Amino acid sequence: MIAASAGVLPLDGGLVEPALSAPLSTHADVADRAFVKRGSGEIQPVLALADISLSFGGVAALRDIDLEVAQGEIRAVIGPNGAGKSSLLNVISGLYRPDRGRVRLGEHSFAHVPTARLAQHGVVRTFQNLAVFKGLSVRDNVLMGLAHRVRAGFLRQIAGTPLARRIDTENRAAAEDVIGFLHLREVRDRAAGTLPYGLLKRVELARALVARPSLLLLDEPFAGVSLGEKRELAAHVRNARDLYGATIVLIEHDIGVVMGLSDRVAVLDYGRKIADGTPDQVRSDQAVVDAYLGVAHADETELAL
Numbered sequence: 001m002i003a004a005s006a007g008v009l010p011l012d013g014g015l016v017e018p019a020l021s022a023p024l025s026t027h028a029d030v031a032d033r034a035f036v037k038r039g040s041g042e043i044q045p046v047l048a049l050a051d052i053s054l055s056f057g058g059v060a061a062l063r064d065i066d067l068e069v070a071q072g073e074i075r076a077v078i079g080p081n082g083a084g085k086s087s088l089l090n091v092i093s094g095l096y097r098p099d100r101g102r103v104r105l106g107e108h109s110f111a112h113v114p115t116a117r118l119a120q121h122g123v124v125r126t127f128q129n130l131a132v133f134k135g136l137s138v139r140d141n142v143l144m145g146l147a148h149r150v151r152a153g154f155l156r157q158i159a160g161t162p163l164a165r166r167i168d169t170e171n172r173a174a175a176e177d178v179i180g181f182l183h184l185r186e187v188r189d190r191a192a193g194t195l196p197y198g199l200l201k202r203v204e205l206a207r208a209l210v211a212r213p214s215l216l217l218l219d220e221p222f223a224g225v226s227l228g229e230k231r232e233l234a235a236h237v238r239n240a241r242d243l244y245g246a247t248i249v250l251i252e253h254d255i256g257v258v259m260g261l262s263d264r265v266a267v268l269d270y271g272r273k274i275a276d277g278t279p280d281q282v283r284s285d286q287a288v289v290d291a292y293l294g295v296a297h298a299d300e301t302e303l304a305l
């Protein structure tokens with residue numbers, strides 16, 4: 001087995017009922033609408049990393065990484081412990097400045113992504129450790145996902161005006177929409193701290209989605225979630241792409257869930273990208289097998305997923 005958590009999840013048939021009715025996309029659909037067309041007709045990925053390298057002292061966390069993420073794609077980055085997954089997500093979200101290389105978000109290219117302006121570029125990131133406010137209701141937690149839209153100082157200035165009321169009404173409508181979408185209506189008034197962990201992860205996803213990001217970065221979204229909750233959460237992540245239109249990049253340890261959910265998977269090992277392709281391509285890639293097992297294998301070896 002590739003890893004202790006690498007069980008096969010029946011994701012193809014195990015989707016929970018979506019809150020909205022729309023056809024679910026196939027991998028072929030994603031390939032069709034893979035890139036944003038520029039005026040010139042040139043195609044452009046939503047996210048592109050070029051030649052990214054990053055070291056900590058003598059440790060090369062990332063080496064010469066190229067990665068493209070197409071619009072509407074669910075793109076996973078996997079790899080053994082210490083492979084560089086978190087470093088990569090931190091570079092994309094601007095928490096780390098790479099030593100070399102560029103990050104392009106849509107039309108904008110950065111040597112160091114401005115983390116404080118991520119939302120302006122349509123990018124939202126979740127963190128591995130839950131960042132839910134336990135004393136707040138589910139609804140208020142979701143509303144926090146819109147807090148960046150209007151500066152607090154401006155809100156204070158316009159308090160009580162029709163504009164303030166309109167912003168509040170629009171925000172509440174957006175929150176209700178995503179609460180319904182993620183099947184959280186029954187718990188919307190409950191304090192988040194009273195909910196089980198799997199539901200909290202869903203609240204976090206709701207808070208990330210409420211701003212309708214064009215690119216959603218998920219940091220180990222399935223960590224600590226039970227098997228049944230993983231299936232449900234995976235269906236919600238897929239629906240976030242299919243019905244909310246978010247392009248999704250996720251780093252994840254649970255390879256089983258990744259293989260069932262992702263359109264393409266990039267594999268890191270010791271900071272290098274050693275494979276990049278569809279789940280089937282990656283699953284049978286000898287370098288990937290070797291990286292996970294840490295030993296050389298006969299050519300016919302396949303990942304036992």
Ligand SMILES: Nc1ncnc2c1ncn2[C@@H]1O[C@H](COP(=O)(O)OP(=O)(O)OP(=O)(O)O)[C@@H](O)[C@H]1O
Pocket residue numbers: 056059060061079080081082083084085086087088
């Ligand atoms: N802030 C940091 N300071 C020093 N070294 C770091 C820092 N962040 C990452 N590293 C090192 O960079 C390498 C890649 O780490 P990273 O956390 O990106 O890997 P990972 O694939 O996310 O690992 P895991 O799956 O265990 O979370 C490791 O050798 C790690 O020790």
